[in-house]
Amino acid sequence: MSDIFSTLTEAEMERLDHFLLDRVEEDADTDGRDEGVLDVTELDGLFTAIVSGPVVIPPSQWLPAVWGDYEPVWENEKEFEKILSLMMRHMNSIASTLMEHPKEFEPIFLEREIEGKTYTIVDEWCEGYRRGIALASNQWDAAGQEMVVLLSPILAFTSATDWRGHDYSHTEVTAIQRAITLNVRDIHAYWLAMRGENAASSQPVRRSKPRAGRNDPCPCGSGKKYKKCCLH
Numbered sequence: 001m002s003d004i005f006s007t008l009t010e011a012e013m014e015r016l017d018h019f020l021l022d023r024v025e026e027d028a029d030t031d032g033r034d035e036g037v038l039d040v041t042e043l044d045g046l047f048t049a050i051v052s053g054p055v056v057i058p059p060s061q062w063l064p065a066v067w068g069d070y071e072p073v074w075e076n077e078k079e080f081e082k083i084l085s086l087m088m089r090h091m092n093s094i095a096s097t098l099m100e101h102p103k104e105f106e107p108i109f110l111e112r113e114i115e116g117k118t119y120t121i122v123d124e125w126c127e128g129y130r131r132g133i134a135l136a137s138n139q140w141d142a143a144g145q146e147m148v149v150l151l152s153p154i155l156a157f158t159s160a161t162d163w164r165g166h167d168y169s170h171t172e173v174t175a176i177q178r179a180i181t182l183n184v185r186d187i188h189a190y191w192l193a194m195r196g197e198n199a200a201s202s203q204p205v206r207r208s209k210p211r212a213g214r215n216d217p218c219p220c221g222s223g224k225k226y227k228k229c230c231l232h
Helices: 010-022 040-052 059-067 077-100 123-134 137-141 145-155 170-201
Strands: 110-114 117-121
Touching: 010 040, 010 077, 040 059, 040 077, 040 123, 040 170, 059 077, 059 123, 077 170, 123 137, 123 145, 137 145, 145 170
Parallel strands: none
Antiparallel strands: 110 117
16 A cells, blocks of 8 residues: 555545445345444544544454444455555544644534535444444543543434434534534543653653662762661
């Protein structure tokens, strides 16, 4: 794979969208089965959670979440590499935006026009984000109540809460949906800071001075040999 850091074009995004949907046959019996990720909106949510979370998730772990019970049958290795390249490029684009320009990050939400009014649809994106959390649920849970609060507007539109976000009035739903983007940025910042703290604490402690030998004068200034003073 090459050029995995360039943003997907509109045509490439559409190709990936069609691929995700078309891999499950229209007449397939999906009762009780996991269809995986079915569009780029849900994929965008999945990848956002992955690049924002507490640990690194390799493709060997997140690809099964994309396919669900319907892993594609590849014609050849080149076809697989092309699709994987599109996915990796989109994931890298999300990660880059959140790292370098977090205020510019925007989830790929759907829109639907009903009777001349445009409504934002966040369910698919949020469900994808939920899938991403599930890949490292223990680590996410370790953040405690602060993370529960940050995740609440996202999980309100997922199967984890039986989509309870739709139980509110239109005004309240709109407010919750608007909180999603802001919270996603804060979640990324939270885990970024936590990973930085963990990395710093794992660094070996270096002594500014050599350790005193057993027969050297004790560094405490008592005048006694180290073995007769602070050693005991």
